[in-house]
Structure formats: structure tokens, C-alpha cells
Amino acid sequence: MNGANEQGGGPGRHETPEERADRLWTEMLQEVRVCQTGAQILFGFLLSVAFTPRFAGLGGFDKGLYVVTMVLGACATGALIAPVAFHRFFTGHDLKPELIKVGARLITMGLCLLGLTIGTALLLLLRVATGNDALAWAIAGAVLAWFLVGWLLLPYSVLRNAERRQRRARG
Template identity: 50%
Template structure:
């Protein structure tokens, strides 16, 4: 070792071949922190949509909604409640399991819940957009908004990450 080279870092247990030197507990802590950040973003969006939906029922024009729009509205309120419950579930689980050395299991289950919540939030976002356009512009525009929203979610939430993963795996080989 020459004087200008730094001394080698101590080697921690590398539990995966991803270039990170961390113990399983360190990995679980990092993954939990990342999940919490995702949940914060998801919860903010869900709160905004839920607040909008709750305010709609108390507007004078709520009476102008047709049966289809009211049915969609009720489904959207249920989806908003479900999205909130799902987003809070990992926090409740963490509280129940706190101090029991079960963070790896918690991260695994919470990851599944977050994925389910993303599907619910996608449906909620698509539905709210559809309802607003349907009510303000008309049914045809609402259907167009529905299709456009489904395509946007499909492209940005599903196809784009898949394309990035594929490009990175080709680059790494």
C-alpha cells in the first residue's frame, strides 16, 4: 500500500451480491426507511384526493350528479378509505412489532402492502380524473379521460420501470 492510498475499509457481512456491505439488520433498516419515504409521498397524494372527495359531497352542485356519477363517487370514497388504511398499516404493524427484532419480516410484508396500495391509488387517481371530466365536460370526455389516465399510469408506473430495468440489465452484462 502506497502512502496516498487510503487504508481498506473493514468488511461487513455482505448478504447480497449488490455491492452493499451491510448486515441483514442494516439492510432491513435501510429498506424500512425507504418504504417510509414512499409511504409519505403516497399518503400526501391520498390525503389530497380524499379531501377533494369529501368536499364534493357538501357542494351545491353535488345534487346535479347523475346516478352513474354518484355510484363512481361512492366507489372512489371507498377506494380513498382503503388507500389510507393500507398506507397506515405498515406503521401500525411496526408499532405492534417494535422491539421484537422482526424488521426483515416487517419490511417484506410492508412492501407487499405498498404495492397493493399503489394499485388502489392508481384506481383512485384514474377514477377521480374520470369523475371530474365526466361531470364538468360530459360522458364522452370522461371516457377519454379514463382511457388517457389508464394509459398514463400504465406507461409511467409499469412500462417505464420495466424498460429501465431491462436497459440496466443489458448494460450490466
């Protein structure tokens, strides 16, 4: 193992543990900015739906689906904003590595909740727009399956393959 790895940097990096933590935190902030903005715009749009004339005409299932969508959107927004609150509390306490671990989990949770929010919002929209329940469920299910593959399974698979290659290279 070379000195950079012992100090906390990855292969080809020469950084101290503090520099690594700063870099990872900056990367996390960039990542969360993208999904946080989308979640906030979607949540803001969904807030206005209940105040439209057509909302009163929705059936009980669709109103319930709207409530579930709103709760999921609020939770997604909260999870994506939470790392900033943690940062405020942790600042000055030399806890950046802990912040990165907690922040990564919160962002992952926020992404899962955002995917569910988009899926339920799509289901509601398609039920109302098409009047075809089977089509609405099929399309919303396909979109959620795509999120599952693109956001979770594919990254997990790439990570597992990289870990296998690294083990073979070491042993």
C-alpha cells in the first residue's frame, strides 16, 4: 500500500484524510443540488394541485394517492436537505467523516423517496389524464422499475464488479 492510501486518498491521490473529507463533501453537495432542485420543484407543483377546480372532482382513491404523493415528496425534500442541517450542527466539531457517512445515507434515502414520489405522481396524472387504470399502473410501474435499475441495481452491479476486480488484482 502506498503512502497516499494510508493517508486516506484513493489510488493516484495524494490527500490527507481532511482533504479527502473536504473533497467528498464538495462532491456530495454537487450531487444533492441536482436532485434537491428537482424534488423541490415537483413538490411545489404538487402543492398547488389541491387548489385547482379539478381536484374537487377526484375520487377517493386519487385523493388518497395525492396525499401519499405529497407525503413522499415532503420526506424526499427533507432527506435531501438534511445533510445541510447536519453540516450546520457538525461544523467546528471535526466530524466531517461522520457527516459524509450520514449525508450519503440521507441522499440515498432521498433519492429512493424521490423515485417513489415521481412514480406516484405519474400514476395519479395518468389515471386522471387517460382514465385507463391498467395503462396508468403499467406505465408508472415501468418508470419505477427503470428507476430501480438505473438508480440502484446498475450502480450496485458496477460497484460489485469493481470490488471483484480489485480483489483479483490484490490476490
